Amino acid sequence: xxxxxxxxxxFATYTEGVxxxxxxxxxxxxxxxxxxxxxxxxxxxxLDLEGRDYLTDQGFPGTYPFTRxxxxxxxxxxxxTMRQYAGFATAEESNKRYKYLLEQGQTGLSVAxxxxxxxxxxxxxxxxxxxxxxxxxxxxxxxxxxILFDGIPLDKVSTSMTINxxxxxxxxxxxxxxxxxxxxxxxxxxxxxxDILKEYVARGTYIFPPAPSxxxxxxxxxxxxxxxxxxxTISISGxxxxxxxxxxxQEVAFTLADGVAYVEAAVKAGLDVDxxxxxxxxxxxSHNDLFEEVAKFRAARRVxxxxxxxxxxxxxxxxxxxxxxxxxxxxxxxxxxxDNNVVRVTLQALAAxxxxxxxLHTNSKDEALALPTEASVRVALRTQQIIAYESGAAxxxxxxxxSYYVESLTNRIEDGAWDYIRKIDSLGGAVKxxxxxxxxQEIQDAAYTYQMDVESGERIVVGLNxxxxxxxxxxxxxxxxxAVGKMQEKKLADLRGxxxxxxVRTALEGLATAAQGSENLMPRILEAVRQYATLGxxxxxxxxxxxxxQQKVVx
Amino acid sequence: MLVAKPGLxxxxxxxxxxxxxxxxxxMEVVYTGLRQTPEQxxxxxVQEDADVIALSILSGAHxxxxxxxMELLAQKGVNDVLVIGGGVIPEDDIPFLKxxxxxxxxxxGTPTKATIDFIRANLKR
Numbered sequence: 001x002x003x004x005x006x007x008x009x010x011f012a013t014y015t016e017g018v019x020x021x022x023x024x025x026x027x028x029x030x031x032x033x034x035x036x037x038x039x040x041x042x043x044x045x046x047l048d049l050e051g052r053d054y055l056t057d058q059g060f061p062g063t064y065p066f067t068r069x070x071x072x073x074x075x076x077x078x079x080x081t082m083r084q085y086a087g088f089a090t091a092e093e094s095n096k097r098y099k100y101l102l103e104q105g106q107t108g109l110s111v112a113x114x115x116x117x118x119x120x121x122x123x124x125x126x127x128x129x130x131x132x133x134x135x136x137x138x139x140x141x142x143x144x145x146x147i148l149f150d151g152i153p154l155d156k157v158s159t160s161m162t163i164n165x166x167x168x169x170x171x172x173x174x175x176x177x178x179x180x181x182x183x184x185x186x187x188x189x190x191x192x193x194x195d196i197l198k199e200y201v202a203r204g205t206y207i208f209p210p211a212p213s214x215x216x217x218x219x220x221x222x223x224x225x226x227x228x229x230x231x232x233t234i235s236i237s238g239x240x241x242x243x244x245x246x247x248x249x250q251e252v253a254f255t256l257a258d259g260v261a262y263v264e265a266a267v268k269a270g271l272d273v274d275x276x277x278x279x280x281x282x283x284x285x286s287h288n289d290l291f292e293e294v295a296k297f298r299a300a301r302r303v304x305x306x307x308x309x310x311x312x313x314x315x316x317x318x319x320x321x322x323x324x325x326x327x328x329x330x331x332x333x334x335x336x337x338x339d340n341n342v343v344r345v346t347l348q349a350l351a352a353x354x355x356x357x358x359x360l361h362t363n364s365k366d367e368a369l370a371l372p373t374e375a376s377v378r379v380a381l382r383t384q385q386i387i388a389y390e391s392g393a394a395x396x397x398x399x400x401x402x403s404y405y406v407e408s409l410t411n412r413i414e415d416g417a418w419d420y421i422r423k424i425d426s427l428g429g430a431v432k433x434x435x436x437x438x439x440x441q442e443i444q445d446a447a448y449t450y451q452m453d454v455e456s457g458e459r460i461v462v463g464l465n466x467x468x469x470x471x472x473x474x475x476x477x478x479x480x481x482x483a484v485g486k487m488q489e490k491k492l493a494d495l496r497g498x499x500x501x502x503x504v505r506t507a508l509e510g511l512a513t514a515a516q517g518s519e520n521l522m523p524r525i526l527e528a529v530r531q532y533a534t535l536g537x538x539x540x541x542x543x544x545x546x547x548x549x550q551q552k553v554v555x
Numbered sequence: 556m557l558v559a560k561p562g563l564x565x566x567x568x569x570x571x572x573x574x575x576x577x578x579x580x581x582m583e584v585v586y587t588g589l590r591q592t593p594e595q596x597x598x599x600x601v602q603e604d605a606d607v608i609a610l611s612i613l614s615g616a617h618x619x620x621x622x623x624x625m626e627l628l629a630q631k632g633v634n635d636v637l638v639i640g641g642g643v644i645p646e647d648d649i650p651f652l653k654x655x656x657x658x659x660x661x662x663x664g665t666p667t668k669a670t671i672d673f674i675r676a677n678l679k680r
């Protein structure tokens with residue numbers, strides 16, 4: 001039988017044979033590495049998994065430690081949610097794109113906001129000049145939000161909103177739109193990103209310093225656990241950490257370390273872990289190395305389950321589950337030969353599905369050049385549908401489990417993640433490790449190594465540093481109408497003329513007083529939103545009380 | 556040499572990689588950090604006596620922010636600083652930006668060496 005002694009012997013014979021033939025048939029290179037520069041062996045065998053236990057390491061889908069997935073039937077029950085991140089120009093334009101995507105079979109919405117909205121400035125603010133409607137939709141007040149979801153019943157769709165520093169304001173606007181549609185908050189489904197820590201290290205749309213930011217976040221946890229029970233109150237994100245250049249291990253480690261910081265903050269604020277933890281969700285990147293990425297998702301689930309059970313003593317199995325959204329890796333898309341990006345996205349999306357994602361965004365081929373056109377978004381969505389309906393990857397749970405390679409990678413990523421988490425703990429936790437620049441430096445070092453490997457030709461990027469062709473400038477890219485800024489300015493002027501300005505003032509003064517104290521701010525923000533206070537006005541009140549974050553510049 | 560991030564864009568992987576590559580190539584580099592207004596950038600360039608300003612932007616606001624930097628430099632009577640740009644910038648916009656005085660635009664996938672070579676060949680002082 002396959003006792004380990006016989007396997008060891010067989011492996012020795014195999015290795016001997018290989019070494020004999022290497023002189024005549026050398027391997028392609030001296031060193032093989034994953035997409036994250038981790039060493040890859042020639043062959044993986046049961047010997048690599050010696051001492052590991054199936055039930056403790058892998059277990060069954062839907063049971064602790066969830067290595068094999070969070071649902072017991074995975075995609076045999078239902079597919080992941082196909083959710084394309086979209087939004088540009090005005091609420092009117094974006095509403096049209098959402099309706100188009102829903103008609104095409106998309107199953108959830110994902111709202112991209114423009115930078116002024118994400119940083120809490122109205123469209124008529126001096127710093128908004130040139131940015132309005134560019135990377136997402138411009139939302140200045142509840143009036144814009146009403147247009148954005150016009151004709152989209154909020155009790156029928158789930159909506160993910162990529163909003164962080166002003167997440168409570170946008171969530172309040174969503175609740176208020178629901179009220180106008182006759183949908184009560186307990187019927188709302190969706191997610192706000194609400195993950196400020198990764199904004200400080202990798203994404204940049206911070207407003208307030210860490211302490212008041214953490215308070216806003218825990219206020220949301222508490223408010224939603226009572227009023228909006230089906231809402232995912234945070235999407236703790238590794239996506240942007242990876243896009244900033246981190247390795248797969250760093251992506252898992254820094255994301256989960258941020259998660260630890262949020263849980264600690266909420267527990268410290270007096271919340272019971274099992275009250276809010278089931279609504280925590282995650283967001284990961286799916287990069288080029290298929291097996292490493294699958295292993296990464298599996299390892300992340302296992303580490304988080306252990307953290308929640310052992311470190312925080314959570315009792316509810318839902319608190320142990322790492323549920324996550326995935327987006328394919330924007331940074332891997334090339335501006336050169338953009339059609340090739342469809343293939344990259346397919347492999348990355350497959351990794352996400354094999355890794356057990358709960359929802360997925362597939363990038364469009366033209367995103368290294370501009371915002372995607374309707375046609376390229378359709379191909380990206382079709383990619384998911386082909387994986388779902390044609391590839392067979394969704395027919396059984398965790399299909400790569402038991403692969404010596406994938407299980408070894410899963411173990412290696414888990415070990416690497418624990419090392420980093422311990423290191424961050426020793427620095428005083430994620431907030432401290434960010435404030436002193438440690439996390440940023442680790443990411444930047446990895447990003448620089450990657451770039452140098454591409455430039456030296458050590459790492460091949462097809463169409464970029466090998467197999468290049470002469471090509472004409474791409475045509476038919478999406479252009480945002482520069483008049484959007486002016487249109488939003490006019491809408492704002494009209495709004496300020498027709499709303500009840502005395503009521504707005506009262507609501508904002510109430511918010512300022514509350515912010516100086518310690519009460520939950522969500523009801524105050526909701527009241528200001530209902531009175532059509534603008535996003536900028538609300539954030540200005542909070543800036544006045546909380547101050548603004550000063551970035552730690554690390555090179 | 557000043558590497559700067561104008562506007563509200565938070566994507567600074569490229570800016571930091573470039574800054575580090577330039578430093579490794581022997582140049583003295585200052586990186587501004589995020590969210591710089593054109594006024595702040597020009598002020599920093601004057602203060603640091605920069606020979607080169609490298610602007611990085613991926614948010615699509617380049618047509619507004621890049622020419623503004625050039626305008627402010629001209630107002631200060633600075634005309635011997637080499638200004639280059641990088642990021643996600645559509646081909647169609649490049650002639651307009653060059654006309655405004657940006658010496659070259661480097662798109663996604665440009666090797667750092669190409670940027671370094673360009674700077675060495677085109678320094679104005």
